[in-house]
Amino acid sequence: MSAERPEQPERPEQLERLAINQITVKGWSFEETVRGLARHGIGWLGAWVGPVEEYGPERAATLLRDHGIRVSSMCRAGFFTGKNPDGGGLDHDANRRAVELTAAIGGDVLYLVSGGVRDDLDLERSRATVVEGIAELVPYAASAGVRLAVEPLHPMMCAERSVTVTLDQALDVVEGFDPAHVGLAVDTYNVWWDPGLHASLARAAGRIIGYQVCDWLVPQPHPTFGRGLPGDGAIDLRSITRAVGAAGFDGPIEVEIFNEKVWAADPDDVLASVVAGFPRHVLP
Template sequence: MDRLSLNQITTNGWSLPEAVAGCAQAGVGWISLWRDKVAEVGVTAAADMVRRNGLQVSSLCRGGFLTGVAPDGSDVDGIADTAVAIEEAARLGAEVLVLVVGGIAGNDLAGSRQRVADGVGELVPLAARHGVRLGLEPLHPIQCAERSVLSTLDQALDIAEQHPAETVGVIVDEFHVWWDPRVEQAITRAAGRIAGFHVCDQLVPLPDPLLGRGLPGQGPIEHRRLRACVEAAGYRGPIEVEVFNAELWRRPGAEVLAEVISSYAEHVA
């Protein structure tokens, strides 16, 4: 249980002060911060708040959109924004910055993936100077067009392996990779490169490609099998429970966190 981390999106109705206090009161020692929540209080205040409550930051979500395309289809300077996020991560004590790399630019999938590779290469020196690891997170193929042109761990590793492992790794998010027939081989390939392990379940039937997540145990994902795979590949870091679910977001944060802890204990730990 000492590896459990609350990803802030799971209790999205909570402010940062509420989430930090809630984790401290519940005995959860790790938290994954989201930049919009941090911005509400400021980076300095957020870092101080985390330290005063005895928590550690497992990751900062998120940078990326290196293809230059935001989820709503608008143009975005992903390089500049991610550079800011790297500095924020360092100030918050987050060793990992999660990258969602962006959707297709100009209907050119191969070219969009090359933009991601080029963008990562441009950002690596800054990340190395700040001691922040870039975590490439592949997303489910249904989100390829608008959120991530990286759909598998193998595709993320093709880019990560061009750089030092301590600076560029990959995020293993169950929701996005559990379906992949090569997931076990890809996790083995990722040995030394796993920067984060995110757990949740997929709701059946899937109500929404973004918000169709449930707590561990509410769907078909084999959590302990995937956990065994990432541990065999050498990962011993925090395990984030990350659930995008509108119903959870409407409920009291303390109630949701209690269910996070119990579902993690029963189905993951």
């Protein structure tokens, strides 16, 4: 039996769509993150498989419910090419477990990372392998009520993380599946540079099921851990949010930051900065 639910702060209308991906407050445990979001009036969490597994999915579901926090997404599954910078390669059991954890905590969107170029360096075959891997996972995810979100990453990550590097490429994959089961994830860090971005977003109408934002710092401090808080960099986030909305997405907007300086800061200060800047820098 859960403890008495804490009183929830009133949430301003402009924060109704704000979600925080847990990696943004990496220094906090899962429980500290949920309590922190509630304290700052943030109603959505982008969860990660590892912390949920460690905390326990049943306990996590109860904690989220008790604090009025909904799950915007789960990160991550995939690596269908067998290339994973974290090691381990393709793990079918891990992908199915990610589906199970997503459903267990009340989520219905699981982000997929394609995987880098195969050891044989066959880029075309690597991309075909991604489609095959998604097709294999779809029935299991569909039976759990979980939608798979194909996320293109920035081209500089093609070799080790994702052979899917543009929205058009991701759409080519997504359009081969039932929209009830497979959709598109848009992350501003990965797509803002694309000269065909707005045309691709228009093409994506009805297929976007996840939207993440952060800024591109100048100069870039690190190819992976160089993301900035919204408003601190070179991306016109509001115009992208407007285009994503025009494509039919009106769900939670996740702030996802990989940055050593942000991780070293007090997470409460980070959340306060996000809350203050979200309406001005992200909302259209």
